[in-house]
Amino acid sequence: xxxxxxxxxxxxxxxxxxxxxxxxxxxxxxxxxxxxxxxxxxxxxxxxxxxxxxxxxxxxxxxxxxxxxxxxxxxxxxxxxxxxxxxxxxxxxxxxxxxxxxxxxxxxxxxxxxxxxxxxxxxxxxxxxxxxxxxxxxxxxxxxxxxxxxxxxxxxxxxxxxxxxxxxxxxxxxxxxxxxxxxxxxxxxxxxxxxxxxxxxxxxxxxxxxxxxxxxxxxxxxxxxxxxxxxxxxxxxxxxxxxxxxxxxxxxxxxxxxxxxxxxxxxxxxxxxxxxxxxxxxxxxxxxxxxxxxxxxxxxxxxxxxxxxxxxxxxxxxxxxxxxxxxxxxxxxxxxxxxxxxxxxxxxxxxxxxxxxxxxxxxxxxxxxxxxxxxxxxxxxxxxxxxxxxxxxxxxxxxxxxxxxxxxxxxxxx
DNA sequence: TCTGGGGTCCTAGGACCC
DNA sequence: TCTGGGGTCCTAGGACCC
Numbered sequence: 001x002x003x004x005x006x007x008x009x010x011x012x013x014x015x016x017x018x019x020x021x022x023x024x025x026x027x028x029x030x031x032x033x034x035x036x037x038x039x040x041x042x043x044x045x046x047x048x049x050x051x052x053x054x055x056x057x058x059x060x061x062x063x064x065x066x067x068x069x070x071x072x073x074x075x076x077x078x079x080x081x082x083x084x085x086x087x088x089x090x091x092x093x094x095x096x097x098x099x100x101x102x103x104x105x106x107x108x109x110x111x112x113x114x115x116x117x118x119x120x121x122x123x124x125x126x127x128x129x130x131x132x133x134x135x136x137x138x139x140x141x142x143x144x145x146x147x148x149x150x151x152x153x154x155x156x157x158x159x160x161x162x163x164x165x166x167x168x169x170x171x172x173x174x175x176x177x178x179x180x181x182x183x184x185x186x187x188x189x190x191x192x193x194x195x196x197x198x199x200x201x202x203x204x205x206x207x208x209x210x211x212x213x214x215x216x217x218x219x220x221x222x223x224x225x226x227x228x229x230x231x232x233x234x235x236x237x238x239x240x241x242x243x244x245x246x247x248x249x250x251x252x253x254x255x256x257x258x259x260x261x262x263x264x265x266x267x268x269x270x271x272x273x274x275x276x277x278x279x280x281x282x283x284x285x286x287x288x289x290x291x292x293x294x295x296x297x298x299x300x301x302x303x304x305x306x307x308x309x310x311x312x313x314x315x316x317x318x319x320x321x322x323x324x325x326x327x328x329x330x331x332x333x334x335x336x337x338x339x340x341x342x343x344x345x346x347x348x349x350x351x352x353x354x355x356x357x358x359x360x361x362x363x364x365x366x367x368x369x370x371x372x373x374x375x376x377x378x379x380x381x382x383x384x385x386x387x388x389x390x391x392x393x394x395x396x397x398x399x400x401x402x403x404x405x406x407x408x409x410x411x412x413x414x
Numbered sequence: 415t416c417t418g419g420g421g422t423c424c425t426a427g428g429a430c431c432c
Numbered sequence: 433t434c435t436g437g438g439g440t441c442c443t444a445g446g447a448c449c450c
Contacts, residue, residue, distance in 0.1 A: 037418050052450085055417050098450045108427055182448050209419075216447085244419060280444085297443055335419090358419095 004139050004163055005107035005116050006232070007371050009123060009148035010081055012134040012155045014100035015040035018076055019069045021132045031067045032059055043155050072162055083127050083135060090119050093232045103143055105232045112156065117160045124158060142228035145170065148177050166226045171198030178223055185212055185220075200224045241279070242337030243267040252331045255320050264336045265311035266390060272338065273378055276345075278303030279338035282310060284317040287333035288325070298361050306370035307377075310338060 011017065015033040020026045020042065030045035032038045038059050041050040048063035059066055063291040080099040087094050090113050093105040106116050113119050120137040127135045134156035138149020141163045148170070149159040161169050175197055176186045184290060188211055194200050201206070201224035209217030222228065250256045261284075272278060280303045287293040296317040314336045322328075381388045 034418085036415095039418080051419080055415090057415065058417085101450075180448065184447060213425070239422070242420070246418060248415095283443090291444090295444060299442060332417090337421090 002141050002163065004141045004161060005105055005110065006140055006143055006146040007104045007106060007120050008138045008150040009087060009102055009104065010136050010150045011100040012136055013040060013042050014078055015071060016042035017133050018079055019074065022072055022075065026067065030063050030065060031069055033071050035068055043325045058277060079131055079133060082131055083133065086123055086126050090123065093234060095232045095234055103146065103232055116206065120158055137232060141166065142226055143230050144179055144223050144228040145226055148173065149166055151177060170226055171196060171201060173197050175200055178220060180216065180219060185216065188212055197224050240337050240339035241268050241271055242335060244333060244335035246333045247331060249330045249332055252322055252328055257334055258315060260334050261314045261318065261336065264334065265314060266307050268336060268338055269305055269307040269310050269374065270378060272305040273374060276343060277341045278305040278344055280314045280340035283337045283339065284314050285335035286318060286321045286331055288328045289330035289332055292331065294321055299340065306367065306374055308370050310336065331367055
């Protein structure tokens with residue numbers, strides 16, 4: 001049997017811990033990063049039932065002494081990177097999941113640094129001493145179990161799962177600790193009396209698949225027996241790039257959605273061009289006032305990355321939604337996503353094609369003009385910053401519901 | 415004064431092809 | 433009496449994760 005060499009390292013209540021580090025008077029107090037929405041809560045706040053994603057008003061109700069702090073987003077990025085760099089010191093096999101979380105496989109480096117649990121303890125000590133942050137680590141034979149280990153270890157702990165005791169450890173735990181079990185799946189399982197991972201493991205595969213679908217049933221059943229074949233993946237390629245904007249409540253009209261879609265297209269397109277990617281499928285999402293949402297998609301014959309092209313297609317799709325839903329007076333969110341991404345080298349030959357002057361075909365006159373305009377804008381932004389230039393009214397009408405820095409942070413995870 | 419922003423993957427039905 | 437069967441691509445919706 002393989003040894004337990006997979007580490008899952010997860011910084012505890014990361015944003016909140018950074019804020020407490022930056023302002024020691026906040027230490028030991030219930031704090032929330034954010035405002036309208038809680039982005040992160042300290043453990044003191046979590047004790048009151050406050051959690052990330054919760055509306056700020058609800059959080060205040062639960063915890064009257066909750067202290068809201070604005071985010072120091074550049075510090076999050078810096079400290080998250082620094083913590084992950086410590087992992088890099090012990091193995092090249094590091095898979096970063098997000099700003100504050102990563103897997104690492106130390107199978108090949110134990111002869112240099114000692115057994116996995118010693119490496120894990122060293123990492124925890126160094127992150128604490130060098131950065132001043134608490135980090136929890138799970139050590140196990142599989143990624144899934146290592147991740148569960150770090151969750152169980154929180155806050156500021158370490159759990160090593162011996163390969164001989166895997167199922168004994170796993171089967172007493174509640175199903176919602178499993179990767180892929182959210183509120184809906186948890187409720188479906190509970191209706192069949194399945195509360196623990198052990199109960200899930202004893203459920204016949206067929207009835208499980210009837211309950212939650214083929215793929216999910218198969219996956220969860222395998223995980224419940226700790227059959228997790230996933231290896232560490234050090235380079236992830238993005239499959240889509242998107243942007244969204246919550247609007248509160250705005251009339252579903254051209255004057256509202258046009259400038260917003262321009263802004264979203266501009267964000268996505270400049271990120272795509274920055275990485276030399278283009279995409280063939282444009283998807284829009286429109287959320288109505290009551291939070292019901294619809295999506296509409298269009299797949300093109302050739303990939304695109306021009307701001308104006310993405311914006312025009314998105315507008316067309318949103319007009320279609322409006323025409324199909326004439327009674328929806330207000331919308332609360334607009335989103336665009338570009339998928340079927342390909343590296344630009346793969347579409348170079350398209351540039352040389354002639355044909356009708358169609359903006360969606362990169363080889364045509366309009367397409368070329370748009371690439372030039374985008375290229376000029378990208379250059380100005382490189383020198384003077386993103387807000388230095390924009391498409392027409394977009395510059396003035398940018399909604400600022402979330403700090404731009406937080407948005408940039410999310411983008412970096414792409 | 416309802417509920418942010420960035421992603422991944424799965425399902426199900428229809429079109430289309432051979 | 434009916435109308436194969438497999439594969440791919442696309443669209444729309446939904447669950448989940450950080």
